[in-house]
Amino acid sequence: MMNDNRKIIPFNQNGEFHFNQGVKKSGQNNKHDALRSFQKAIELEGNNLAYLSQYAYLLAEVGRGAEAEHILINEFIQHQYDAEFYFILSQLYIIMNDPNKAFLFGVQYMKHEPDSGYDEELENMFEVSIDDEDEVEKEADRFTGQHLFQHLFMNARIDEALEFLSSIPVEIQEEREFRNLKAMASLFLNRYEEAHTLLEQLLKEDQTDMHALSHMTLLYYHTGEQEKYSAFLKKMEVVQPLDDDARFKVGLVLNFLKKYERSYELLFPLYKKQAFVSFQLLHALSHSSYHMGNREEAEMFWEKMQTFHPVDEAFTPWKKHEAAERITQLELEYLKDDDVYKRLLGIYKIYNVEPRDAILGHEVWETIESLEDYEKLYISFLFQGLKLVRLGRMHKGLEALRGAGFVNEVDQLAWIETFHDLYDRKEDVEDTHALAAATMHFHKRDRKITKKSLVEQFNTSIYRLNKAIEKIKHI
Numbered sequence: 338m339m340n341d342n343r344k345i346i347p348f349n350q351n352g353e354f355h356f357n358q359g360v361k362k363s364g365q366n367n368k369h370d371a372l373r374s375f376q377k378a379i380e381l382e383g384n385n386l387a388y389l390s391q392y393a394y395l396l397a398e399v400g401r402g403a404e405a406e407h408i409l410i411n412e413f414i415q416h417q418y419d420a421e422f423y424f425i426l427s428q429l430y431i432i433m434n435d436p437n438k439a440f441l442f443g444v445q446y447m448k449h450e451p452d453s454g455y456d457e458e459l460e461n462m463f464e465v466s467i468d469d470e471d472e473v474e475k476e477a478d479r480f481t482g483q484h485l486f487q488h489l490f491m492n493a494r495i496d497e498a499l500e501f502l503s504s505i506p507v508e509i510q511e512e513r514e515f516r517n518l519k520a521m522a523s524l525f526l527n528r529y530e531e532a533h534t535l536l537e538q539l540l541k542e543d544q545t546d547m548h549a550l551s552h553m554t555l556l557y558y559h560t561g562e563q564e565k566y567s568a569f570l571k572k573m574e575v576v577q578p579l580d581d582d583a584r585f586k587v588g589l590v591l592n593f594l595k596k597y598e599r600s601y602e603l604l605f606p607l608y609k610k611q612a613f614v615s616f617q618l619l620h621a622l623s624h625s626s627y628h629m630g631n632r633e634e635a636e637m638f639w640e641k642m643q644t645f646h647p648v649d650e651a652f653t654p655w656k657k658h659e660a661a662e663r664i665t666q667l668e669l670e671y672l673k674d675d676d677v678y679k680r681l682l683g684i685y686k687i688y689n690v691e692p693r694d695a696i697l698g699h700e701v702w703e704t705i706e707s708l709e710d711y712e713k714l715y716i717s718f719l720f721q722g723l724k725l726v727r728l729g730r731m732h733k734g735l736e737a738l739r740g741a742g743f744v745n746e747v748d749q750l751a752w753i754e755t756f757h758d759l760y761d762r763k764e765d766v767e768d769t770h771a772l773a774a775a776t777m778h779f780h781k782r783d784r785k786i787t788k789k790s791l792v793e794q795f796n797t798s799i800y801r802l803n804k805a806i807e808k809i810k811h812i
Contacts, residue, residue, distance in 0.1 A: 352382030359391065368399050384416075390425045394432055402433040403614070407645065410488045414497065418504070420449035423481070436463065438484075444477035478509045486518055487615075495522050513539065517548040524552055529560055547576070547583040551590040558594060558698075574599060585613045592621040595698060601625035616645035627654035651692045660695035668701045672708070678753045680712050682746065685735050688719045696720075730766050731756045734773040741794035743777060751780045758812045768805060771797045775805035 359374030375392035382388060389412060396405035409429060413422040423446035430439035440463050447456045482505040489498035499522045502510065509515060520535035533556060539549035554573055557566035573591065578584040588603035604622055607613050619642035627635035632655065639653055650656060664687055671683020687696065696702075705716055717723040718732065734752050738744070755776045759766050766772060774795035777786060792799055 352378040352385060352388060354378075355381065356385075356388050356391070359395075363391075363395060368395060371395060372399070386419075386421055386425065390428070393425065393429055397429055397432040402429070404644065405429055406433075407488075410485065413485075414489070414494075414501075418501075420446060423449060424453075424455065431462075438480075439463075441477045441480045444473055445481050448474050448477065475506075475509065478506055479512070479514075482509060483514065483518070490518075490522065490525075495525050498522050499526070513542070513546070514548075517546070517552070520549070521552050524556055524559070527559075529556060532556055547578055548586050550576075551586050555590055555593065570594065570596075578603065581607060581612050585618070589617055589621050592625055595628070597625040597628040601629060616642055619645070620648075624654045627658070649692075652694075657692060657695050660690050660692060661699055663690050664696060664699055664701050668704055672701070672704050677709065677711070678750055678757070680708065681715060681731070681753055682735075682749050684712060684715050684719065685732070685749070689739075727760060730769050734769040734776075737770045737773040737795055738777075741774070741777075741791075747782070748777065748780060752776045755779075755809060755812070759808065762812060764808055764812075768797075768801055770795045771801040771805040772808070774802050775809050778802070778806055779809060 355374045355378040359371045359378060362368075362371035362374060372392065372395055375388060375395060378385070378388040379392055389409070393405040393409050396402065396408075406426070406429060409422060409426055413419070413426070416422065423442050427439050427443035427446060430436075430442060440459060443455060443459045447453065447459065482502070486498050486502055489495070489501060499519065502515065502519055502522070505515075510519070516535055516539060520532045520539070523529075523532040523535065532552065536549050536553045536556065539546055540553060543549075550569065550572060554566065554569035557563075557569055573587060574596065576587070578587050584603045585607055588600045588607070591597075591603070592600035600621060604618060604625070608618060608622060619638045623635045623638035623642060626632075626638060635654055642648070667683055667686050667690070671679050671686065674680055674683070687701065690696070705713065708716075711728075714723070714725060715728045715732075718725045718728050731753060734756055735749060738748060738752055743749070752773055756766060756769075756772070759772070774791040774797055778788065778791060788799060788802060791797075792802055795802075
């Protein structure tokens with residue numbers, strides 16, 4: 338048997354190796370394999386802008402420009418708005434045949450890197466002569482500012498969107514369009530007073546401002562000012578937006594307010610001509626389609642939306658519809674009952690319906706408004722983060738029961754009643770886990786419930802459990 342003396346020569350397959358492979362495959366017009374090589378290079382050396390830019394450019398060349406733009410803007414934010422990205426994005430838009438974006442992002446790069454010589458390249462490429470440099474730079478600030486803000490906002494990064502807005506020149510921030518953007522972000526972060534001040538001033542200056550009108554309608558909806566909300570909604574439903582931007586804004590707001598047919602009427606033409614195609618547009622169209630009875634189209638829009646920002650299926654319009662129906666069922670079963678403990682349990686059960694935002698705009702709020710102040714306090718504790726000691730401990734006990742697998746209505750009501758009896762007798766109810774366990778000790782109902790199993794299930798000790806049992810014995 339011959340000895341094989343051939344030696345295997347190891348080589349380090351680092352980012353540079355995969356990048357060079359990508360360049361080679363790209364030169365051979367094997368773009369699919371080139372993309373895979375560039376992707377591997379980025380996985381190994383994610384901060385290398387040369388690798389990232391070549392990957393983005395090739396994506397654009399194969400017709401995946403929107404994906405390339407999405408990746409680059411995300412990286413731009415990750416890199417703390419490194420000015421090099423203005424150049425990379427400018428080049429990307431050239432490949433995507435979008436001269437306006439290419440020019441204005443190029444101007445931003447030129448502004449940040451005046452010694453780069455990119456101004457001459459821009460003038461030659463676009464056959465323009467930049468005479469009024471200040472005005473062109475202002476236009477670039479406006480355009481890129483709005484573009485980057487919208488990207489962040491549409492990808493649910495609203496705090497970052499506001500932070501970015503504060504970084505652009507103050508004179509641009511003071512323009513109507515940017516005050517509207519600030520009001521929109523404040524509204525979505527529940528900063529209602531701040532949003533109201535901005536919107537009131539905008540509508541005072543121009544009562545036909547569709548953006549301010551849309552946002553003020555949303556604000557009144559959220560703050561429960563029914564008369565003002567109804568008046569603004571009527572204006573929105575009859576007005577015909579003058580341009581695509583206003584059509585997009587009004588369509589999104591009407592969708593949120595469950596005016597699905599009018600929303601679809603405004604938004605679907607934008608999708609058809611590929612204008613404003615984004616997470617928000619596809620999300621709204623998915624909901625509109627579903628509520629208009631077209632489940633198949635709703636699923637198609639939802640699937641397309643995932644490429645912008647993956648969202649759990651629990652938030653699909655069909656799952657949210659199921660959740661809304663469950664809330665209605667719980668409302669009838671519990672919130673209309675004469676027993677205060679049963680109403681408290683109903684509120685707890687509604688709180689645990691997923692997705693939690695299914696309660697937004699639900700008719701259950703009308704019933705909630707008619708409840709006693711004590712139950713309303715529990716609502717505020719659960720949904721608005723109000724700090725409450727008494728109801729907080731009752732809730733902690735319900736959560737302990739759920740964690741231990743005691744989700745039967747009889748068990749939950751036994752705890753609510755026991756807790757209130759203890760509280761009324763001014764007993765110390767701080768050790769809720771042990772007290773909840775002790776409650777189950779007294780409500781075995783033919784179940785094999787031992788002290789040992791309760792100690793394990795409620796994560797307590799035999800000493801604490803016995804102490805809790807003694808307390809309950811005396812009520």
